[in-house]
Structure formats: C-alpha cells, structure tokens
Amino acid sequence: MDDQNKNLILASVLSFVVILVWFLLFPPEEPQQLTPEQAAAEGNLLPPAADAPVAQAATTAEPAPQPAQTAARIDIDTPRLAGSISTMGGRIDTLSLKDYRQTLAEDSDTVQVLKPQSADYAYFALYGWAPGGDLGFEDVPGANTIWTVESGASLTTSTPVILRWDNDKGLTFRRTISVDENFMLSVTQSVRNNSAAGARLAPYGRIERHGEPDDLKGFFIIHEGAIRQTGEELTELNYKKLRKLDNDARWGANADVEEVAGNGWIGFTDHYWMTTLIPQNDQPFTSVMKYNSAQDIYLTEARMPTVDLAAGASAEVTTRLFAGAKEWETIKSYEAEDGIYNFVNSIDWGWFSFLTKPIFRLLHMLNGMIGNMGWAIIALTLIIKAVLFPLAYKSYVSMAKMKELQPEMEKIKERTGDDRQKLQQEMMQLYKKEKVNPASGCLPILLQIPIFFSLYKVIFVTIELRHAEWIGWIKDLSSPDPSSILNLFGLLPFATPGPESIFAIVSLGVLPILLGISMYLQQKLNPAPTDPTQKMIFAWMPWVFMFMLGSFASGLVVYWIANNTITFIQQYTIMRSQGYKPDVLGNITSGLKRSSKEDK
Known part of the structure; x- marks a missing residue:
C-alpha cells in the first residue's frame, strides 16, 4: 500500500479517534x-x-x-x-x-x-x-x-x-x-x-x-x-x-x-x-x-x-x-x-438514523430470538461482517499480495533512499507489474466507521441495553466493564476507582484488555507502513484504543472484540487460500526482537 493510501487510512482513523475523545476533552458547559x-x-x-x-x-x-x-x-x-x-x-x-x-x-x-x-x-x-x-x-x-x-x-x-x-x-x-x-x-x-x-x-x-x-x-x-x-x-x-x-x-x-x-x-x-x-x-x-x-x-x-x-x-x-x-x-x-x-x-437516532434504526431493529429481533443482548451483539457483528464480506474478500486478497511484496518494497525503499519521487514511481511500477491495487483495503475500513458510530449510538441511547446482562461479571452492557486490573479482577478486597478518579483510565477491565490484544493480532496480518512515523502510530494504536475504550459501554467493546476476532479469522483464511501463510506468532516474535534492537 503506497504512502498516499496509508495517509488516507491514517487520517480516517485519527479523525475517528478525535471524535471519540471529543466529549472527554470538551465537556459541556455548566x-x-x-x-x-x-x-x-x-x-x-x-x-x-x-x-x-x-x-x-x-x-x-x-x-x-x-x-x-x-x-x-x-x-x-x-x-x-x-x-x-x-x-x-x-x-x-x-x-x-x-x-x-x-x-x-x-x-x-x-x-x-x-x-x-x-x-x-x-x-x-x-x-x-x-x-x-x-x-x-x-x-x-x-x-x-x-x-x-x-x-x-x-x-x-x-x-x-x-x-x-x-x-x-x-x-x-x-x-x-x-x-x-x-x-x-x-x-x-x-x-x-x-x-x-x-x-x-x-x-x-x-x-x-x-x-x-x-x-x-x-x-x-x-x-x-x-x-x-x-x-x-x-x-x-x-x-x-x-x-x-x-x-x-x-x-x-x-x-x-x-x-x-x-x-x-x-x-x-x-x-x-x-x-x-x-x-x-x-x-x-x-x-x-x-x-x-x-x-x-x-x-x-x-x-x-x-x-x-x-x-x-x-x-x-x-x-x-x-x-x-x-x-x-x-x-x-x-x-x-x-x-x-x-x-x-x-x-x-442521530445523524446516521438510516443506519441506527435498522441496526437497532435487527439487534432487538436477535435479542428476542436469543434472549441475551450480549450474544445478540455478537450475532449482529456476524451479520454485518457477512454483508461486508464481498468487499472484505477483495481487501484481504490485496493485503495478502501486499504482504508477499513487502520484501521487494523494502528493497526499493533502500535503493531509492530519500528520493520520494523515485520511490513512488518504482512502487507504482511494482503494483502494476504484480496487478495489486493498494487502495482496495481502504473501503472496508471506511465503511466500518459509520457502522461503529451507529452501533455506539444504539448502545448508548436505547433503554433496551440499560442493565442488560451478558455473562458473569457483565451485568450492564450500557456501562463500562466493572472488572479492574488494579484489584486483580476482583481477587483483591478493595473497590476499583470511580470515573472521577485520576486512576480510572488505568483501571482496565477484562474486555478492554481483550480488545487491545485482538486489535494487535489483527494488525499483524496487515502490511506494515513504509513511513517510520506511520509505522509507530499504527503500532501504538491497539494499546491507545485499549485505554480509551476502557470507559466505554461494555456492549460496544463486545462488538469491537467480536469484529476484530471475525476479521482476523476471515483475513487469515483468505490469505492462506491465496498461497500466503501468515505466521502471526512469528510476526509478533520478530516484531519484539526488532523493537529490542532499535531500543539498543
């Protein structure tokens, strides 16, 4: 994927992050x-x-x-x-x-x-x-x-x-x-x-x-x-x-x-x-x-x-x-x-009422069939992923080919040095030769943004999720995960800090931690950006989101974990069907080794 398309994805994701944290940075006036x-x-x-x-x-x-x-x-x-x-x-x-x-x-x-x-x-x-x-x-x-x-x-x-x-x-x-x-x-x-x-x-x-x-x-x-x-x-x-x-x-x-x-x-x-x-x-x-x-x-x-x-x-x-x-x-x-x-x-229903209304109706129907709102959210995620699968398939095939071209792209980068015009020219020639469209991976990411906001709206606004139980410790899908790493998820005999405490942001529950891990694993299947700054931002993004979404409604975090898990399975399967065998564990190990060498 070339720098222009990487910038498009980066701009979309960063815009997404800005909107998510807006209400935290700019609370309503008294x-x-x-x-x-x-x-x-x-x-x-x-x-x-x-x-x-x-x-x-x-x-x-x-x-x-x-x-x-x-x-x-x-x-x-x-x-x-x-x-x-x-x-x-x-x-x-x-x-x-x-x-x-x-x-x-x-x-x-x-x-x-x-x-x-x-x-x-x-x-x-x-x-x-x-x-x-x-x-x-x-x-x-x-x-x-x-x-x-x-x-x-x-x-x-x-x-x-x-x-x-x-x-x-x-x-x-x-x-x-x-x-x-x-x-x-x-x-x-x-x-x-x-x-x-x-x-x-x-x-x-x-x-x-x-x-x-x-x-x-x-x-x-x-x-x-x-x-x-x-x-x-x-x-x-x-x-x-x-x-x-x-x-x-x-x-x-x-x-x-x-x-x-x-x-x-x-x-x-x-x-x-x-x-x-x-x-x-x-x-x-x-x-x-x-x-x-x-x-x-x-x-x-x-x-x-x-x-x-x-x-x-x-x-x-x-x-x-x-x-x-x-x-x-x-x-x-x-x-x-x-x-x-x-x-x-x-x-x-908000600005995206054309999405929030049908999403809620489908979620409401699934909850009536299953009898549990948490599992209904996961079922809804499966349906959304199935609808977007044709686009996702093209995206994952392109990513598999991009992964295969990663060594050749690194050689081009070393050969061209700081000459960015020549880098772009040779990259485009490589894409044309291998019949790869680096922009094909952008559309599914962009489509996920309004869907995510619509689901967030549904989970936050509708009373049907208020005090809706899922499993174990999740008794209210409209509230944040009540577990906390600070008391070893309930093993230690003291309460977790409330939302007004300065320690609330580090009081991570089980769901936010699972979210960070799922984002990290899913990211390892994607081609790494060639730009060092972009590469660093993408590397930190799973952990930033883990802390950010720790205070969000549990139902939303459940959706994102399910979405990441399904995306990982789809992408891994499609990549293998294209002849590319992603070694996720190897990628993680090599990534940790590279980070260690760079620190030295």
Whole structure:
C-alpha cells in the first residue's frame, strides 16, 4: 500500500479517534447561575407558572393558594406506574416506574420520572384554562386551584379519576384523567357555562421542569432537553439553548413558539425517560418552549385555540400525556396504533438514523430470538461482517499480495533512499507489474466507521441495553466493564476507582484488555507502513484504543472484540487460500526482537 493510501487510512482513523475523545476533552458547559428577578406581569391568555409571583394589581395574575386550603392526593397505581395526583392544580406530579431501578442493587429505588414542586428538581405536568374577555385568572382553574374529587378513589387502568371545580359565576369545570397499561395518561378538560352570559377562555397543558435534571448526562451523542413535533418537523433544544430564550425574565419573552395544524406533540426528553404532551392528531395548537431565569424553570406548553362559550353550552378537549421509559416497542405501538405522528423519533437516532434504526431493529429481533443482548451483539457483528464480506474478500486478497511484496518494497525503499519521487514511481511500477491495487483495503475500513458510530449510538441511547446482562461479571452492557486490573479482577478486597478518579483510565477491565490484544493480532496480518512515523502510530494504536475504550459501554467493546476476532479469522483464511501463510506468532516474535534492537 503506497504512502498516499496509508495517509488516507491514517487520517480516517485519527479523525475517528478525535471524535471519540471529543466529549472527554470538551465537556459541556455548566449552566450559568443567574440572579433571580421579579417576573413581570404577562399578557392575556398566557397562563402563569405554577409558582409565579402574584402581582396584586394585575388582573391577569393568578391568585396564590390560601394557607387554609389543603391539597389532597389521589394515588396512581398501575402494573407499571406508581405515584399520585395533587388536587392543587390537578397536577400529575409524582410518578415512578415500577419496572426500572436506579442501579443494579436489589434494594435500589425505582426511577422517579415526575417530582412535586416541594421536591428538589421539581418536574410535573399540569393543565388549566387561560381567561379571555371579561374573565380573570381567578375565574378559571389554573396551577394553584384546589379541585374536588368527584369520582375515583385512585387512578388505575380500569378506574379513571374525575375532578371538579366551580367558579361560583356559573362556570363548572371538570377534568377526567385515565391511564393505560403502559405510560400513557389521557386528560380530558371540560367546561359548562351555566351563566346567562358568554365566556371566552382557552385550555392548555404544560410541563414544568425546575432546574436542569439531576442526572443530566451532557454528552454530545444524545439530546437532553425540550423536544417537539410540529407537523413534519422535529425540533430539539437542549437546556443551554432553552436558556437563551430568556433575556428579561418575562414569561413568553423570546419564547420559541410554533403554530401547529396537527400531528404535533411537545415535552422534555432525558437519556432514557420522556414526558410529552400529545394533543389529538387533528388538533391545532400553539407549541411553546420557554425558560424563566427568575425561578430557573424550563417549560413546554400546548395551548389550544380559544373557545367562545355561549350561555348553556359546553366544551371539552382531550390531551394525552406520555410519562415513562422510551421503550422502542411501546413508543412504536403508540405511533402505529394511536397515530402519534413520528413518535418513534423521540428516541435520538442521530445523524446516521438510516443506519441506527435498522441496526437497532435487527439487534432487538436477535435479542428476542436469543434472549441475551450480549450474544445478540455478537450475532449482529456476524451479520454485518457477512454483508461486508464481498468487499472484505477483495481487501484481504490485496493485503495478502501486499504482504508477499513487502520484501521487494523494502528493497526499493533502500535503493531509492530519500528520493520520494523515485520511490513512488518504482512502487507504482511494482503494483502494476504484480496487478495489486493498494487502495482496495481502504473501503472496508471506511465503511466500518459509520457502522461503529451507529452501533455506539444504539448502545448508548436505547433503554433496551440499560442493565442488560451478558455473562458473569457483565451485568450492564450500557456501562463500562466493572472488572479492574488494579484489584486483580476482583481477587483483591478493595473497590476499583470511580470515573472521577485520576486512576480510572488505568483501571482496565477484562474486555478492554481483550480488545487491545485482538486489535494487535489483527494488525499483524496487515502490511506494515513504509513511513517510520506511520509505522509507530499504527503500532501504538491497539494499546491507545485499549485505554480509551476502557470507559466505554461494555456492549460496544463486545462488538469491537467480536469484529476484530471475525476479521482476523476471515483475513487469515483468505490469505492462506491465496498461497500466503501468515505466521502471526512469528510476526509478533520478530516484531519484539526488532523493537529490542532499535531500543539498543
């Protein structure tokens, strides 16, 4: 392989390395701590935040709850959800996932998706009506309204809850909340005008997040923050971008507002969890993303069109609320059966979605057949290698011929000395004479890069690999190998250093060590670069990758070990079929001897 093609491979591999370590060298910026300011009064038909300060002189400000009022709670109990609804505002503000725990420990707490306003990192959903015309916020239910339970002692899959509130001016409001067997709640808001005059008002749904989530990953490879579908367009704003929406602490100032004709939804997405407001498919609404620096609140809203309610008339609107785990099958079923447009793209498939989606579907199918995600990853690797085999075959045949030409290439290099032009000319003549194409080995390497990134995306993003067990000590394929050379892989009675320790990089587990060995053996079958600098870089690369990938997800390292092993077997077999008999052990021994002589 000539220097030009070696440079191509070297540039590709080094670019690959740069991207892999980017998030380590350039961690996400810490959120700016802003001085709280008094929030200004907002315009008509803009619902205030749950804890917005009350402006006594402003008719648009919602009154604060009276101290004597008591907010009761209604339990939520389904096969997959546990939590409660507060009668203050009818907030859905406490919700845990029964199927998911924080850690692998048996006594670990379940994952809590929603938290009440009194808790740290409060995160909840609420609904209400914004007043118009002659109505004020005291005339419509909002974030601080105390509702009465009309029916339903608890919310289950078979028993909905109905809340009621009368404004003592002829308007009666009801809210019916139901839930399915997974993570979808349905909230129907209705109002009846029993007065003699007409009324003008607008329903809304809102998700409030107080501060950034405490488990924010902040990796460039995954989106965490606000997400919405507006017809055909999917929009994502992370928390840094959301903070830029606020420049004077007013609700609505510089908000990201979109009018949606239908097929829309909006909410917040985390690494594995999501909370999303989903109006009916044909429901037009105003989609809003906001941030309030005065209280450090991130907010997404679905504002429905204003209703002109005649005397004696009624109106209602239904909005769904997804609050749970981003399980592919569950989300896909909501998209297919309930018609939630593009809902499966709430999972962050990334730029290579044309690869990540089919790779995940195949991996998911293999896991269903095998019953073990680790073996499914290895099976996936076999399938990928089989698909790329025609290209790999040509590459390995070319490498076998290049290996045979290695002694002749060394003679040319000695004969031409520092005359690089003459070196290139004689090399090209040799390739032409022996009918060897040195560039044929580059394409399989280049194709592996997007496949690797797509698989890394799948392993890192999808919840199906979270806490997925493989064999022995590998209990979570989405986490790094927990074994460590520092405690002799568990033989010594002390824990390994955590990721924050300076010793974490040398705390190599079994899988990273196997990766380094497999890369080293596979590399020994390839022609050595003629350039000394390139030769040194390639020689160090297996060990650099061994340390780099030691902190990566075990599932990704399993894939790479399997890929290297299969590549080695394929290449070794094809080389022997071409009459070249690679002596891998001899190559290693001679390589060690040469290194020893060069050191002397």
